[in-house]
Amino acid sequence: MPNRLAHETSPYLLQxxxxxxxxxxxxxxxxxxxxxxxxxxxxSVGYSSCHWCHVMAHESFEDASVADYLNEHFVSVKVDREERPDIDAVYMEAVQAATGQGGWPMTVFLTPDAEPFYFGTYFPPAPRHGMPxxxxxxxxxxxxxxxxxDEVGQVARRIVRDLSERALAVDTSTPPGPEELHAALLGLTREFDAVRGGFGGAPKFxxxxxLEFLLRHHVRTGSEAALQMAEATCEAMARGGIYDQLGGGFARYSVDASWTVPHFEKMLYDNALLCRAYAHLWRATGSALARRVALETADFMVRELRTGEGGFASALDADSDDGTGRHVEGAYYVWTPRQLREVLGEEDAxxxxxxxxxxREGTFEEGASVLQLPDTELLVDASKIASVKERLLxxxxxxxxxGRDDKIVAAWNGLAIAALAETGAYFDRPDLIQAATDAADLLVRTHMDWHARLSRTSLDGTVGGHAGVLEDYADVAEGFLALAAVAGEGVWVDFAGLLLDAVLVHFTDVSGALFDTADDAEILIRRPQDPTDSATPSGWTAAAGALLSYAAYTGSTAHRExxxxxxxxxxxxxxxxxxxxxxxxAVAEALLDGPREVAVVGPVDHPVTRQLHHTALLSTAPGLAVALGEPGSEEVPLLKDRPLLEGRPAAYVCRRFTCDAPTADPKALAQRLGG
Known part of the structure; x- marks a missing residue:
């Protein structure tokens, strides 16, 4: 008989x-x-594509004797961390403080007042490898x-007190300057893996x-070291097993330092961020590999993650049936020599x-291999490889x-909107721009209410009951502004402004520091506040970027400050x-560069207007704001009082309240914007 989770909308809870x-x-x-x-x-906190969450569920939560014990002695609460990142953040902070590590599934024991007193992550059904x-x-x-x-209660209260005393002390008086950004580059240089690309050791994310910071730093300063680290990392990932060599798209991370064996789950946020990074690498260097990976990753998102409502699903599982009834990690993606021969025949195999x-030995488990492109010198006929890939796919x-987690997460769809809009614009793919527009329409229609407040998730067109957190407001605003630049539709700037006004009112304190939850959100044992980036930009840094861009479009001093x-x-x-x-x-690089602002005015179907617009979008200037409109348009403040140039379409370039003379020459525009 189903339990209470049968009435939830989260695919993880429904599992x-x-x-x-x-x-x-x-x-x-x-x-x-x-x-x-x-x-x-x-x-118990987890998410639908979490491998060890599934393992613990099969081993323990599906076991009748374990369930009987839990039901008699505990009240058991299940949380989807992707629906409730605030709950996850608060208790993960406690887990990490107590144990020195964290992860999912997260297992925490609480008092009836929600105060934590015992912590862990995955627990096996019997003692194993030092774990109880x-x-x-x-x-x-x-x-x-x-x-x-009484002792347990004292411990719990002390933990809550300790967490509350870990308040973040932030100096909001001064943004970083060139010295801090140069010091950050030096720090990355020390952590860079010059042999295998990326930073740090295994597991490698x-x-x-x-990558975005390195590319922007290279543009602003000319640093070849920054560009080399970005190029080497992008090539290593694209050639490694973390990248799906047949279907495009990236797995969550590599379990080794060489990008060979991934943890096979595919997350929307990873693919949106990496699609955009590779597109920006192409924009900076013209790399054919970056172009291919950006387009293949965009196509993967549209093909495999797009939902019937026009949004993008959260994730694909790591595990699937291996054909023998076993549910095995990576079964969908790996190959043995025998399997190649069965599909391709001896010669092509x-x-x-x-x-x-x-x-023959395999690079994964049981003699199977993860597909890579390990040999840069191997010369093969491109049409032959295309045929092989088509048949294998x-x-x-x-x-x-x-399995696919079909829930729509507002923040991650905002990231996808930005990536698809820009990739579509760079490579003349209007279908990708349309996919971005459809997702943006869904967010406005389903996730935003009349007061410009966001719901975090929806499923099958039905909005969930959880309030949006800071990253939702920030990433959706970022996506809307990117779409406005590409589509030339000022309504997306307006929607971004509504969301960012909510950030200023509900998420910002008097000092300018930001909280992850709104001032009217559910009260937890502490109000989460974390400026550090992890798998995605933190809500804090994402908000900084969106606020800066919006100020460039509108001239708003409040948003820039x-x-x-x-x-x-x-x-x-x-x-x-x-x-x-x-x-x-990366946002600080944009601040140091201005950011630059480009207003393109002219009939939108005029070839020169289109060429000026495309030239502006291809500029590598960090954080560039681009507005497109008909003559006399005031839909976006950046377009106001921008006449044609002697009757011809024109582009105006401004920076720090100073504008160059308008130009009707795309080449001159490119030179003003740095290429």
Whole structure:
């Protein structure tokens, strides 16, 4: 019989709806029940494409004896971290402070007042590799709660007090300058893996936001070191197993330092950020590899993540059926020599094995290999490889597909809108711009209310019940502004302004510091506030970028000053931990460059207007704001009082309240914007 999760919209929660565990969603009613019964709360946090979340579910939460014990001695609460990043952030901070590490599934035991007192992540069903078995943990927590409840309460209250005293002290008086950005570059240079690309060791995550900073820093300063790190990392990832060599798109991370074996889940946010980074690398260098990867990744998102409502699903699972009834990580993506021969025949299988690095021993598990492009010197006929890839992809389509988490997350769709709009503009792909527009329409129609407040998620066109957090407002605004630049539709600037006004009113304190949740959001044991970037830009740095761009379009002093104050944290953290505030560094590059503003005026179907507009979009100037409009248009303030040039379409370039003379020459415009 289904439990309470059967009434939820989260695919992750629905995966647990048939567990024998009597799960509750996070709610006041769950904690009231724990208080009534006098029992602790088990909080389990995960997400739908989390491999170890599935493992723990199969091992423990589907086990009747474990469920019976939980149901008797605990109130069990299940949370989708992608729906409730605020809950995840607050308790993950406690887990990391107590254990020195974190991860998912996150397992936390709480008092009925939601105060944490015991922490962990994945627990095996029996003791293993130094970890206690889950049953042992449950028995130990129950015994402590029963026999030493006062002591447990004291511990919980002390933890909450310690967390509340870890308030972030930020100097918002001064944004970073050239010295701090240069120091950040030096820090990245020390962490750079010159042999295999990327930063740090295993596991190795795609450094999307670091790539953006490096490219912008190269443009502003001419630093060849910055460009070389970006190029080497992009090539290594594109040639490695983390990139899907048949279908495009990136896996979540590489378990090794050489990008060979990925953790196979595919996340919308990774692919949106990397699509945009590769498109920007092409814009800066003309790299054919960057062009191919940007387009293939965009096509992957549209083909495999687009939903019927026009938005983009959150993720594809790492696991799938391997054809024998086993649910195995990577089964959809890996190949053995025998499988190549079955699809391609002996001759083409030998070519494919050499081209994609498929070996008899395998690079993954049980003799299977992850497809790579390991040999830069291998010369093959392009049409032959295209045929091989087409046949392998068709054969792969007949395998059991990984599950898809269909929920629409506002922030991640904002990232996808920006990536698809720009990639479509650069490479003359109006279908990608249309996909971005459809997703933006969905967010306005479904996720925004009449007061410009955002809901974080929706599923099948039905909005979820969870309020948007700072990253939702910031990333959606970023996506709308990118779409406005490409489509020349000022309404997207207006929508971005509504969201950013909400940021100023509900997420910003008097000092200019930002919180992850609104001032009227559900009260947790503390109000989360984290400026550091992780898999995505933090809400803090994303807001800084969107505020700065919006100020460029509108001339709003309030929004620019808010962006400058938000960047104060980058001045502090950038030189110390550049990898963890890279988007803030990228935004700081835009601030130092102006950012530059381009107003293109002329009949939108005139070839010179289109050429001027395209030239502006291809500029590498950091954070460039581009507005397109008919003569006399005031739809975007940047277009106001911009007449034609002797009856011809014209472009106006402005920077720090000073404008150059207008030009009708695309080449002259390119020179003014740095190429």
């Amino acid at each position: 647990h709806a048939d567990n024998p565990v009597d799960w509750w969603p996070w709610s006041p009613e769950a904690f009231a029940e724990a208080r009534r019964r006098g029992v602790p709360v088990l909080l 078995g889950f049953g042992q943990v449950l028995e130990g927590v129950r015994a402590a709660w029963s026999d030493r409840r 795609p450094p999307s936001m670091t 030998a070519l494919a094995a050499a081209y994609f690095g498929v070996t 068709a054969a792969r389509e007949r395998r059991a597909r990984p 808010a962006a400058e104050k938000a960047l104060g944290v980058v001045r502090t953290l950038g030189p110390k931990a550049p990898r963890f505030i890279s988007w803030g560094l």
